[in-house]
Amino acid sequence: MGEIALKNPTNLAAGRSYDLGGDCCSSGAMVLNEATSPAADFDDFVSADPTAFVESDQDGNAILHTLVENMHCANCIKTIEQTLKSNPAVLDARVNFSTRRLFLRWLPDGVDVGELVKPIIALGYPLTPYNPAMIISAAAEENARLLRALAVAGFAAANVMLLSVSVWAGLFSEDMGPATRDFLHWISAMVALPAVAYAGQPFFKSAVAALRAGRLNMDVPISLAVVLAAGMSLAETVQGGEYVYFDASVTLLFFLLIGRYLDNAARSKARSAAERLLLLKAVAATIIQKDGSLKTVPVEAVTPGTHVKIMVGDRLPVDGVIVQGRSDLDVSLITGESLPSVVSAGDNVFAGTLNLSAPLEIEATKTGDNTLLGDIVRLMEAAEQGRAKYVRLADRIAGFYAPAVHILAAGTFIGWWILAGSWQNALMQAVAVLIITCPCALGLAVPVVQVVASGRLLMKGILVKAADGLERLAEVDTIVFDKTGTLTEGRLDLVNRDEITSAHLDLAARIARNSRHPLARAVARAGKGAAEYLEVEECPGEGLKAQLNGKVIRLGNRNFCHVSDDAASGKAPGPELWLKIENEDAIQFRFRDRLRPGAHAAIENLKALGFKIDLLSGDRKAVVAELAEALGIENWYAQKKPEDKVAHLKSLEAKGHKVLMVGDGLNDAPALASAHVSLSPASAADISQTAADFVFQGRNLSAVAETIHVARASKRLIFQNFSLAFLYNAIAIPLAVAGLVTPLIAAVAMSASSLVVCLNSLRLRMERRGATR
Amino acid sequence: MNVLIYLIPVALFLGGIGLAAFLWSLKSGQYEDLEGAANRILIDDENDEIS
Numbered sequence: 001m002g003e004i005a006l007k008n009p010t011n012l013a014a015g016r017s018y019d020l021g022g023d024c025c026s027s028g029a030m031v032l033n034e035a036t037s038p039a040a041d042f043d044d045f046v047s048a049d050p051t052a053f054v055e056s057d058q059d060g061n062a063i064l065h066t067l068v069e070n071m072h073c074a075n076c077i078k079t080i081e082q083t084l085k086s087n088p089a090v091l092d093a094r095v096n097f098s099t100r101r102l103f104l105r106w107l108p109d110g111v112d113v114g115e116l117v118k119p120i121i122a123l124g125y126p127l128t129p130y131n132p133a134m135i136i137s138a139a140a141e142e143n144a145r146l147l148r149a150l151a152v153a154g155f156a157a158a159n160v161m162l163l164s165v166s167v168w169a170g171l172f173s174e175d176m177g178p179a180t181r182d183f184l185h186w187i188s189a190m191v192a193l194p195a196v197a198y199a200g201q202p203f204f205k206s207a208v209a210a211l212r213a214g215r216l217n218m219d220v221p222i223s224l225a226v227v228l229a230a231g232m233s234l235a236e237t238v239q240g241g242e243y244v245y246f247d248a249s250v251t252l253l254f255f256l257l258i259g260r261y262l263d264n265a266a267r268s269k270a271r272s273a274a275e276r277l278l279l280l281k282a283v284a285a286t287i288i289q290k291d292g293s294l295k296t297v298p299v300e301a302v303t304p305g306t307h308v309k310i311m312v313g314d315r316l317p318v319d320g321v322i323v324q325g326r327s328d329l330d331v332s333l334i335t336g337e338s339l340p341s342v343v344s345a346g347d348n349v350f351a352g353t354l355n356l357s358a359p360l361e362i363e364a365t366k367t368g369d370n371t372l373l374g375d376i377v378r379l380m381e382a383a384e385q386g387r388a389k390y391v392r393l394a395d396r397i398a399g400f401y402a403p404a405v406h407i408l409a410a411g412t413f414i415g416w417w418i419l420a421g422s423w424q425n426a427l428m429q430a431v432a433v434l435i436i437t438c439p440c441a442l443g444l445a446v447p448v449v450q451v452v453a454s455g456r457l458l459m460k461g462i463l464v465k466a467a468d469g470l471e472r473l474a475e476v477d478t479i480v481f482d483k484t485g486t487l488t489e490g491r492l493d494l495v496n497r498d499e500i501t502s503a504h505l506d507l508a509a510r511i512a513r514n515s516r517h518p519l520a521r522a523v524a525r526a527g528k529g530a531a532e533y534l535e536v537e538e539c540p541g542e543g544l545k546a547q548l549n550g551k552v553i554r555l556g557n558r559n560f561c562h563v564s565d566d567a568a569s570g571k572a573p574g575p576e577l578w579l580k581i582e583n584e585d586a587i588q589f590r591f592r593d594r595l596r597p598g599a600h601a602a603i604e605n606l607k608a609l610g611f612k613i614d615l616l617s618g619d620r621k622a623v624v625a626e627l628a629e630a631l632g633i634e635n636w637y638a639q640k641k642p643e644d645k646v647a648h649l650k651s652l653e654a655k656g657h658k659v660l661m662v663g664d665g666l667n668d669a670p671a672l673a674s675a676h677v678s679l680s681p682a683s684a685a686d687i688s689q690t691a692a693d694f695v696f697q698g699r700n701l702s703a704v705a706e707t708i709h710v711a712r713a714s715k716r717l718i719f720q721n722f723s724l725a726f727l728y729n730a731i732a733i734p735l736a737v738a739g740l741v742t743p744l745i746a747a748v749a750m751s752a753s754s755l756v757v758c759l760n761s762l763r764l765r766m767e768r769r770g771a772t773r
Numbered sequence: 774m775n776v777l778i779y780l781i782p783v784a785l786f787l788g789g790i791g792l793a794a795f796l797w798s799l800k801s802g803q804y805e806d807l808e809g810a811a812n813r814i815l816i817d818d819e820n821d822e823i824s
Contacts, residue, residue: 074815077809096806097808147799151796152792158788
């Protein structure tokens with residue numbers, strides 16, 4: 001039975017405890033420890049002020065939509081919902097576990113929303129409010145529409161098949177009267193025709209759109225086959241004919257809709273991941289009004305000239321000039337540098353940077369799309385347009401398959417008309433060819449593999465964001481890595497632990513705990529330091545000052561601790577901190593951005609697989625050179641600006657290479673978007689995750705090789721599936737052209753080929769089981 | 774074979790009930806949080822006591 005240690009002591013004082021009732025969240029806690037995502041690290045995460053996002057519904061109740069981080073299991077749902085509902089003002093608290101969202105409705109009288117959600121944040125579930133209008137629900141609607149069509153097609157397919165089996169049995173035993181047969185045909189028609197009209201719409205619309213644009217896609221032969229089969233069968237029924245294809249037309253739709261649904265579900269999942277990241281950006285800004293009072297507004301409402309208050313731990317919402325204050329800014333998002341820069345009045349600051357040590361007042365100069373962040377987003381979008389030219393494998397095949405099928409059907413029609421003389425009979429054979437060649441298995445070949453591959457990658461913590469990402473990844477021959485945050489952890493760690501006594505380290509950790517500066521956080525992580533309260537003064541850009549037992553203790557840079565330059569000479573360069581207790585000798589703490597675990601092995605492995613590997617960084621030459629040497633990467637390039645990175649990728653592309661870009665910083669985002677395919681860690685900047693085709697969780701870089709492996713395996717499977725589909729066609733088409741196909745043969749052949757394709761795709765799952773054994 | 778006159782409509786009707794039930798469940802939002810639903814079965818009800 002685990003009881004969570006509460007972050008916020010006030011809750012303990014209130015006598016509340018939250019029994020998690022199980023071991024489940026202990027695994028959750030483990031995930032938390034391993035996670036390097038800034039959002040998952042709840043010390044780092046700052047929940048935005050939700051006041052600006054409260055709306056009211058038609059009954060006058062207040063409502064709030066937020067995203068929730070760190071949910072892992074049923075207990076998390078229970079804890080969040082019950083904690084909220086224990087407040088008498090709350091009417092409704094509902095967590096959506098799949099999309100990690102929380103909907104909250106309460107009586108607004110005298111209830112402050114900040115107080116309302118505080119216990120949840122204190123429990124370690126950071127909340128980010130969002131505006132539900134920002135979510136485009138088109139994808140979800142499309143999904144629901146396909147599901148409805150699928151249900152209707154399934155219903156019709158099952159019932160028509162039931163009737164068809166009776167007809168086939170009757171034809172076989174030759175004792176069914178024509179009246180009974182016609183009766184069954186008429187009922188089939190009554191079920192199948194409305195079903196085709198309803199469930200076929202996704203295909204008809206797409207086919208019409210393609211024809212209007214003067215193109216042919218897979219949906220054209222599909223629509224033609226379905227409509228002609230249904231129409232011809234109706235004509236046959238009216239004339240009391242023997243062969244009708246109602247069952248073929250609806251089962252065809254049913255199978256194809258399964259493929260279409262899977263495809264769409266994968267895409268909308270990817271899209272919702274991207275949306276979620278966009279939402280995370282939409283935080284509030286605190287503006288200072290003319291009369292000096294503070295007001296929280298959505299970022300969009302901030303205009304140039306407005307004074308904005310930036311509290312410690314806030315991300316800057318706009319570009320601006322500092323009016324008041326001096327602080328450290330974490331600029332890693334923009335430049336990729338791991339050390340913060342010191343800023344003071346008059347300095348230009350940029351949206352997306354994080355305020356670390358002291359409150360700031362800035363005057364907004366640029367907002368929204370005009371910020372540096374906006375510029376980078378534009379650069380990224382421009383790069384993305386180039387990639388939109390990529391044509392998916394299935395569409396490329398449709399490009400020659402569709403005309404071939406049409407020519408074949410037309411040839412059959414003309415041939416039978418000339419040879420047999422009756423155009424009705426000729427039409428019948430032509431329709432049979434269309435039905436038999438209808439790309440049922442082709443429609444399933446890609447989506448099923450994709451779903452299985454995504455599932456397999458998801459288990460390894462790799463999220464497939466682009467629907468065609470796997471196809472593109474399988475073609476890659478060159479891999480370009482970013483340095484900070486990709487090959488390294490993007491987080492500084494203490495390296496000279498052995499030179500420092502435990503007492504000193506714990507004292508330093510105790511002081512450091514009060515700061516958000518990355519070096520201080522590294523010290524806090526390394527030392528134990530009891531969480532007792534300590535009066536600490538933070539001097540931005542210099543260090544921390546504390547009083548203990550009448551002694552002044554300083555933790556900060558060289559000048560701050562009065563260390564002469566010679567005392568430090570001879571020691572390895574790099575980020576450092578000094579601890580000085582009254583007049584004792586100062587103690588040095590040295591730090592380094594550590595390599596990700598497995599980085600070395602991953603690079604070796606990828607090299608062995610024959611990939612060309614480049615290192616592209618915005619950092620200084622010496623640092624990049626050292627790292628490249630350590631990892632054995634021959635081609636490295638330092639001090640590259642975002643546009644230089646894009647240019648580098650372009651030049652590689654011009655040489656005919658297909659490039660995989662792995663990066664995390666905001667400065668990598670344009671490069672991620674312009675590369676043939678891209679991958680970013682979950683700790684990356686939101687915008688980079690949005691740009692990347694794949695996002696991997698966890699710290700280990702072996703995810704890169706794993707993703708490539710799965711991509712190649714799924715490409716192989718897709719080709720096998722296509723081959724199986726073509727093999728089936730190679731057998732069935734001659735029969736159809738020769739006029740030997742009956743509705744029974746069509747039904748059996750179609751279902752069998754679809755099943756074979758699905759089963760073949762599932763082999764990707766089996767391989768995983770074998771590998772883990 | 775006159776029994777078909779009754780049996781086929783009955784079969785279609787039963788199938789139709791299944792279809793209607795599915796469409797209803799879709800409309801009432803039961804497919805919006807599949808992972809959540811899978812997890813919620815593990816949550817005990819407040820007034821559920823084993824004596």
